[in-house]
Amino acid sequence: MLVVMQQGATERQIQGVIDRLVELGFDVHRSTGVIHTVLGGVGGKEEFDLAIFEVMDGVKEAHRIVSPYKLASRSFRPAGTVVRVGDVDVGGERVVVMAGPCSVESRDQIERSAEIVARLGAQVIRAGAFKPRSSPYAFQGLGEEGLRCCARPPTATGCWWSAR
Numbered sequence: 001m002l003v004v005m006q007q008g009a010t011e012r013q014i015q016g017v018i019d020r021l022v023e024l025g026f027d028v029h030r031s032t033g034v035i036h037t038v039l040g041g042v043g044g045k046e047e048f049d050l051a052i053f054e055v056m057d058g059v060k061e062a063h064r065i066v067s068p069y070k071l072a073s074r075s076f077r078p079a080g081t082v083v084r085v086g087d088v089d090v091g092g093e094r095v096v097v098m099a100g101p102c103s104v105e106s107r108d109q110i111e112r113s114a115e116i117v118a119r120l121g122a123q124v125i126r127a128g129a130f131k132p133r134s135s136p137y138a139f140q141g142l143g144e145e146g147l148r149c150c151a152r153p154p155t156a157t158g159c160w161w162s163a164r
Helices: 011-023 107-119 144-150
Strands: 002-005 026-032 037-043 059-063 083-085 088-090 124-127 160-163
Touching (some): 002 011, 124 144
């Protein structure tokens, strides 16, 4: 829930909207700018009449925000997103299988993994070059060396490489 207050809205008007949001179960986050105060309501009841806020004194506009991932939602991008990896379309009409080791440990390991996953039907081999860990003594990945192991054209297996 997002409520934009009018320019010059009084503290009393703002507090009235905050109180109403809290009554409906929202946690309220206030952002006071130079021109407008914006109230973000998180949580709350799913079903309520938006007009409750639109007619309150000092309110410029109110919006219901229902999708947590608005830019990735089907309503924002109905056709979906297709990412091309080599000659493979990820997110297109075909199911794409990506497989590989959690961590790159050597060039030999990644090449053997590519042969195995290609034989089993994968179109993309993926592997982790960086492994964030809470302990500095745990394996951190090979970093740049791991990326170099994966930074190469498709192999004879026909798999494309993807490293993270």
